Amino acid sequence: MPVGLLALLLVGLLVGTLAAPTSAAAGRGWNKGECRRDRGVTVVVDFRRLDHRTVVRCVTRRVGDRFSGLDALKAADVRVRGVDGRKSFVCRLQGRPRAARDLNPGSGTYHENCKNNIPPASAYWAYYQARDGGRWKYSQLGAGSSRVIRGGFEGWSFHLGSGPVKPPRHDPRRPGRLGDLAGQARPVGTDGLRSARRSASWLRGELRAGRLPGPVGGTDWGLTIDALWALHTVGRARNEAAVATIADAVARHLDAYVGPDLYGDPGARVAGAMAKVLVAAVVAGRDPSSFGSYDLRREVLGLMQGPRGRQPGRFSDRRTGSDTSNTLSQSLSVIGLARTGGVPRSAVAFLRDQQCPAGWFRMYADDGGTCAAGLGRASTPDVDGTAMAVQALLVARATGMHSLDGPLDRALDWLVGEQADTGSYGGGQGTSAHNANSTGLATQALAAGGRRQATQAAVDWLRALQLNTGDVGGTPALGEQGAVAYDPAAYRAALAEGMARGLRDQWRRSTTQAVLGLTGESFLTLGSRGQSAASSAPEPRTPVEAADPAGMVDESSGTAGFCPDDDGVTVVVDSQELGDGPLVRCAPGSQPRNGLAVLHDAGIEVEGVQRWGAAFVCRLEGRPAPTEPLPLVGDDGYTESCVDTPPTGAYWSYWQADIGGEWRYSRLGADSSQVVPGSVEGWSFALNGAGAVPAPRVAPDPDEAAAWVGGNTGSVGSEQASGSP
Incomplete structure (x- = not known):
């Protein structure tokens, strides 16, 4: 008991x-x-x-x-x-x-x-x-x-059941708090989101078997993970398919990145690399306790110095000959642990203590160094480190850590003050010139911290560095549209001379960082798909290829296709203009239940709105994604945050039918309906319906629908290519 x-x-x-x-x-x-x-x-x-x-x-x-x-x-x-x-x-x-x-x-x-x-x-x-x-x-x-x-x-x-007891799925947070950003629309305009989609298309073309090359060949796994984050924040089937491929590749080659192969020692660990992989697993929806051959959460915790260490709470390299950890690796460790069940207070305290009185965070925590000590690099202001620390502290605060409001306000005020009139940022040591990498990282922090004016100025500067179709025509940069330059000089050089082979690595890095800024996504929400970062513990699930419209289906519940008899209810989910082909599943059983219970029993993921819960269905199978612009009439680029009731121009309409009959629009919500065994439940996404709301395109008749139904995944084919937007 x-x-x-x-x-x-x-x-x-x-x-x-x-x-x-x-x-x-x-x-x-x-x-x-x-x-x-x-x-x-x-x-x-x-x-x-x-x-x-x-x-x-x-x-x-x-x-x-x-x-x-x-x-x-x-x-x-x-x-x-x-x-x-x-x-x-x-x-x-x-x-x-x-x-x-x-x-x-x-x-x-x-x-x-x-x-x-x-x-x-x-x-x-x-x-x-x-x-x-x-x-x-x-x-x-x-x-x-x-x-x-x-x-x-x-x-x-x-x-x-016999599994662990779980708390309510509603985030215990009153509206209006700075940390309550997981379900809110990002403070960027439609133009930034469109630019991010073009950049994602270019990035996909740079991938080779789920990897990005380094400057001198081989695979740069850190840069590859940056691409995973960038593609996920843009969303859409093709990008999520690439995310899944990247995650698979990273899982297979962890030793080459986190330490053992680099140092010829099975016990070697690089703190920054291990933390980065943990966050990548969270974003990709993988189980961090079993990613490749590693329990990532356990590994990261094992790198934290305890109470008797020289710097308690610091995540340090192990058996590498030197310690390369810094504020970026500390921040990623805090983010990864907070997003997978909780982070030790000493780790957050160590990160917080790297802040200097002016608000900025130093990049390197040298033993005995303080902000006022003037110890070389330890006392140098750093935009990159500050931007990552802000995001980490926001995530920590969202999981219940206290006494972080002051440090966050000072850091955000400093970032706003450092912004150039152009909207751009420089980084820190070695990257002090204003560039897309640092600007993209700073934009994430500004967006998460609610500094909308500064966020938009940074987004506008990033957009100006993107190679667009109208600019590259007749130039050596033709075919590179979507890429984002490191700085204005690199942009001009590409138009004049093309993207030189030796500089392509720089373009990959600047584009991956810029995408996160263009979308306004931060590590507070990245990978959460509308769920609060304050969730006490994730329920990880390894997705199948995201190009499959049934990619998020829980295969342990329900079966593919129409139910074979009256002992079950068939469910049809048609995303219509969102682009995925219709999905058909069977929810077995003849017990009394409502429409929401049938969706669950069919293995279909349901997300309601924060205000009313599942009484208003907001997403089915993750669509529309939180990052997915919806071209609403009068609000082009609207994104669904699932905070309140979806608009009448973009919502999931609910239908019912008898086998072999006609679709009937339900006047009751799915939580109030009574479903008849042997019948068919339908869901159809209505986008800008000027007249009749479209019923599901799959007829409630297994014979008529036979031409649509795909293989045993329950996905349904269409004339579009699989996964096309």
Whole structure:
């Protein structure tokens, strides 16, 4: 029995003995969504596999010192039922789980009747609490004995099965905080996103078997990972297919990059390279605990100096003869660990201590050096190091670290002050001249920190360095459109003389860095696909080739194609103008369920909006991607952040049909519908529908659809080439 479940038994929830809060009971004392002030408390109820929705309500009354978790549930008008024989256990919230549902926690069947037995450890409501901006913590007290955190979050998550108990999927953070950027649109214009797409096309052409060459041949794995990040932030099937290929190549050749092959020692480790691979695995959606032959998280943690080290919290090289670690490697280590379950406070503190009073971060943490000591390179301002440190501290703060507001504000103010009138930046030692590499990195930090005016100025400067079709015609640079020059001199030289072979490496580096700046993507959100960086622990999954429209399908649930009989529901997902071919899956079973449950049972990834949860479907199979510009009428380049209800010009329309019948537009949401076994559920992306909303192009008839259905992945062919945008 989980420790928290045992605590509930010992302490008790006192469901049947507590009086309802008086002020909340007298009329509605709650609002939808998170509380925006400290006086209330936000209640989150995540039904998870019960029906895939999440209820988020703000108790608007002022909460006292003795306001319990049960008081919060009742004040939020959440219906609570305990076990008849033991009132000390919550059995149902909002009527879930229903008595008719087979929860099957072990062998045979199980129906929760809320009579005399306490709920089993494999099917019960888990209780969590969190401070605003912090992380969900499993409560060791029952909700009747707990005391709410004023301005904080009360969370309930239904646990079903034998796996680990998981907290609510809703980020415990009030709107408006600087770190709450994961689901927000990036502060760049449409032109920057279009430029990034052109650069991504050029970068794909430079790849060879998922690799980018170095300046003197061979493979430059660090640069290759930079390309992975750049292509992922642009999105779209072709780029994600390249990301998957790069990730596979990196996984196969880790020893050549992280230390063993470089130093002829199986125990050699380069801290910066190991951290960079960890972040690459996160962005690519791979399992960092089993990437190639490495547990990346464990490896990175193993490079951190402990309390008895000379510099506790610093990630250092091991068995390499010297230590090349710096602020970039420290920042990447913090980002990678924070995005995979948590980062030690000493690591964040060491990074924070590299900041100098003026706001900038030094690149090299020499033993005994301080900002004022004047120890050569240790006291040199560095834009690159500062930009990476800002992003790392933002990620750390998003996972609950405190006392970072001041350092972040000083660093961002310094970056804004360092920006030239042109919008550009120089780097640090050796790269002090203004260049696309440093400007791209600084733009990431500015965008993540909400400095919109400075962000746009930097984006405009980067765009001016891009080779465009109108500029290269009739010049030696013809065919290189999309590439971004290192600086204006390199841009002019390319138009006059072409991209000299010896300088091509410089173009690859400047283009990869520029793409991240052009999109406004940062390491706070990169790879999150709309999920908050504050998630306490990832649920990694190794994707198949992203060019496959079924690339994100959970193959462990459902089967490909139409259901063979009435013991199941067929699901058709048609992304229409988004470009992927339609997808057909079967959700087996004849049990009562709604449309959201059918999507889950078919193995289709669903993402709702932050405000209303899965009551409004925002993404299916990752589309539209957070980085994907949608040409809305009146808002060309709109990107879907999944914060609030999608616009009527770009949303997933919901359809139902009988086998062999006609599609019917559903007037009910998928969380309210009742699905008939043997029927067909349809989802069709509606983009700028001036008239009738398009139904799925696959007919709800297996015979008529036979020409569409592809192989056993469940993907569906079309006249377009696979994965074309």
